[in-house]
Amino acid sequence: MILPMGSRRTTAVVLGAGHAGLAMSRCLAERSIDHVVLERGEVANSWKTERWDSLRLLTPNWQSRLPGYGYDGDDSDGYRTMPETIRFIERYAEVIDAPVRTHTTVTSVRPGDEGYEVVTDRGTWRCRAVVIATGACAIPSVPAVAEGVPAGIRQVTPNRYRNPDELEEGGVMVVGASATGAQIAEELHRSGRSVTLAVGEHIRLPRVYRGRDIKWWMDRVGVLDETLDEIDSIERVRTVPSLQLVGSDDRHSLDLNRLSEIGVKLVGRLAGIRDGRAQFAGSLANQAALADLKMNRLLDRIDEWIRDRGLDDEHGPPERFERTRVPESPSLGLDLRKGAIRTIVWATGFRPDHSFLDLPVFDRKGRIRHDGGIVEAPGLYLMGMPFLRRRKSSLIDGAGDDARELSTHLADTLTNRRMAS
Ligand SMILES: Cc1cc2nc3c(=O)[nH]c(=O)nc-3n(C[C@H](O)[C@H](O)[C@H](O)COP(=O)(O)OP(=O)(O)OC[C@H]3O[C@@H](n4cnc5c(N)ncnc54)[C@H](O)[C@@H]3O)c2cc1C
Numbered sequence: 121m122i123l124p125m126g127s128r129r130t131t132a133v134v135l136g137a138g139h140a141g142l143a144m145s146r147c148l149a150e151r152s153i154d155h156v157v158l159e160r161g162e163v164a165n166s167w168k169t170e171r172w173d174s175l176r177l178l179t180p181n182w183q184s185r186l187p188g189y190g191y192d193g194d195d196s197d198g199y200r201t202m203p204e205t206i207r208f209i210e211r212y213a214e215v216i217d218a219p220v221r222t223h224t225t226v227t228s229v230r231p232g233d234e235g236y237e238v239v240t241d242r243g244t245w246r247c248r249a250v251v252i253a254t255g256a257c258a259i260p261s262v263p264a265v266a267e268g269v270p271a272g273i274r275q276v277t278p279n280r281y282r283n284p285d286e287l288e289e290g291g292v293m294v295v296g297a298s299a300t301g302a303q304i305a306e307e308l309h310r311s312g313r314s315v316t317l318a319v320g321e322h323i324r325l326p327r328v329y330r331g332r333d334i335k336w337w338m339d340r341v342g343v344l345d346e347t348l349d350e351i352d353s354i355e356r357v358r359t360v361p362s363l364q365l366v367g368s369d370d371r372h373s374l375d376l377n378r379l380s381e382i383g384v385k386l387v388g389r390l391a392g393i394r395d396g397r398a399q400f401a402g403s404l405a406n407q408a409a410l411a412d413l414k415m416n417r418l419l420d421r422i423d424e425w426i427r428d429r430g431l432d433d434e435h436g437p438p439e440r441f442e443r444t445r446v447p448e449s450p451s452l453g454l455d456l457r458k459g460a461i462r463t464i465v466w467a468t469g470f471r472p473d474h475s476f477l478d479l480p481v482f483d484r485k486g487r488i489r490h491d492g493g494i495v496e497a498p499g500l501y502l503m504g505m506p507f508l509r510r511r512k513s514s515l516i517d518g519a520g521d522d523a524r525e526l527s528t529h530l531a532d533t534l535t536n537r538r539m540a541s
Pocket residue numbers: 135136137138139140141158159160161162163164165166167171176177178179224225226227253254255256257300470476503504505514515516517
């Protein structure tokens with residue numbers, strides 16, 4: 121058969137050379153499945169182009185185990201800076217000799233003669249299987265209320281924010297108090313700006329508990345390995361906010377108490393902006409109490425795990441932390457036209473961009489329909505989404521198990537189709 125100009129064949133095409141695409145590449149190579157990894161930028165592109173300067177991983181160094189690769193330095197409890205994270209992922213691509221084609225943007229994935237056609241700005245690939253690993257955090261989710269922001273106030277999303285020097289002087293409203301919002305609020309406050317933090321649902325955790333990193337406990341106790349069948353509401357766990365944590369040398373906890381102590385003003389969830397006036401929900405105390413309750417539930421589970429194994433002597437005594445202090449009458453409104461706020465940072469989450477898929481695989485909300493990464497189209501797979509197969513799926517440390525299982529399914533599908541034809 122003569123292929124059209126610029127058209128090539130391979131067995132599988134992996135979209136995206138972040139850690140998830142690379143982990144899948146490694147697993148496909150182990151099975152001798154011929155494939156390419158197509159990347160619109162360079163390896164680790166998201167970390168190179170979409171993160172702020174001071175960001176450090178909130179997962180400790182040891183917690184980035186990938187198939188055939190892991191941390192081999194002498195600071196396993198430390199937290200990688202962005203340059204270190206980029207180097208770590210670049211080295212992974214080198215070590216596994218991943219067949220990455222950089223600067224190749226996928227513009228369409230559509231049905232092909234034996235499976236799929238992957239159309240890029242550098243020609244078309246024909247293949248039998250496609251793995252989508254283009255990232256869960258491609259597009260910042262900005263709520264519709266943003267439409268009401270008065271002209272003259274600069275609006276910034278976390279993928280474009282780099283450091284405080286880039287913002288003009290004056291007050292900032294940070295919307296969202298999960299990892300991203302809490303970290304940026306702290307940094308902007310330290311730059312001398314007055315910061316108002318609009319707090320919705322969030323997950324509070326101490327950085328260190330009974331002498332060990334909270335991520336160590338979550339790993340040890342089995343929280344991060346929880347799978348889909350252990351969960352009541354999959355819909356719910358796939359949308360939980362990120363943990364209110366930061367990676368730093370002094371290993372401090374980054375909770376609302378710390379932020380209000382340094383002078384960040386806490387208000388409730390941003391509910392609307394009408395006639396230039398921001399309106400905040402009156403639920404701040406409830407949100408904080410709920411976060412405290414959930415934190416204590418996890419700490420109870422850790423204590424129980426330690427007790428059941430008779431390990432109390434090995435760790436410090438159980439700790440409980442001061443409840444979150446919130447203002448007695450938090451402000452319910454803020455006139456954005458008065459000039460006190462010069463910038464709004466939307467730290468309101470992220471969503472994926474799968475707009476290149478020309479296949480009928482989306483649900484009514486525009487999300488890919490899949491069962492643990494196995495998409496409702498033979499030979500099509502998804503990686504790197506929150507709770508794809510287990511709680512740790514969207515973390516670097518979670519890609520390995522998912523890639524192993526999905527590559528097994530992919531290999532079986534190829535074999536079955538070969539036998540059927
Ligand atoms: C602010 C922030 C902090 C985080 N901190 C941590 C942490 O501490 N620890 C942790 O384990 N995880 C963390 N994560 C989560 C997660 O590890 C990262 O989001 C990670 O980048 C996801 O890896 P990935 O391989 O799934 O996607 P990405 O790293 O986003 O890789 C996807 C790749 O696909 C490419 N791509 C996209 N569209 C196309 C296209 N059409 N054609 C070709 N290529 C395309 C992109 O350029 C990109 O390189 C964090 C996430 C964010 C946003």
